[in-house]
Amino acid sequence: xxxxxEMDVIRRAYExxxxxxxxxxxxxEFYLAAKAELQERLNGGNASADAESGPAQAK
Numbered sequence: 051x052x053x054x055x056e057m058d059v060i061r062r063a064y065e066x067x068x069x070x071x072x073x074x075x076x077x078x079e080f081y082l083a084a085k086a087e088l089q090e091r092l093n094g095g096n097a098s099a100d101a102e103s104g105p106a107q108a109k
Contacts, residue, residue: 054088062088 062084
């Protein structure tokens with residue numbers, strides 16, 4: 051499985067932060083969202099399905 055490039059994650063996180071109105075104190079939230087989004091793209095859209103089914107099965 052490929053991982054997204056760090057700089058791509060940072061750029062996307064910045065875009066998400068700007069779109070949200072540049073709120074303070076939420077840098078990790080935007081970073082993780084960007085990383086997940088880019089990982090999903092690399093996996094052909096399967097990452098979100100795996101992420102959604104994982105916790106649901108653990109309950």
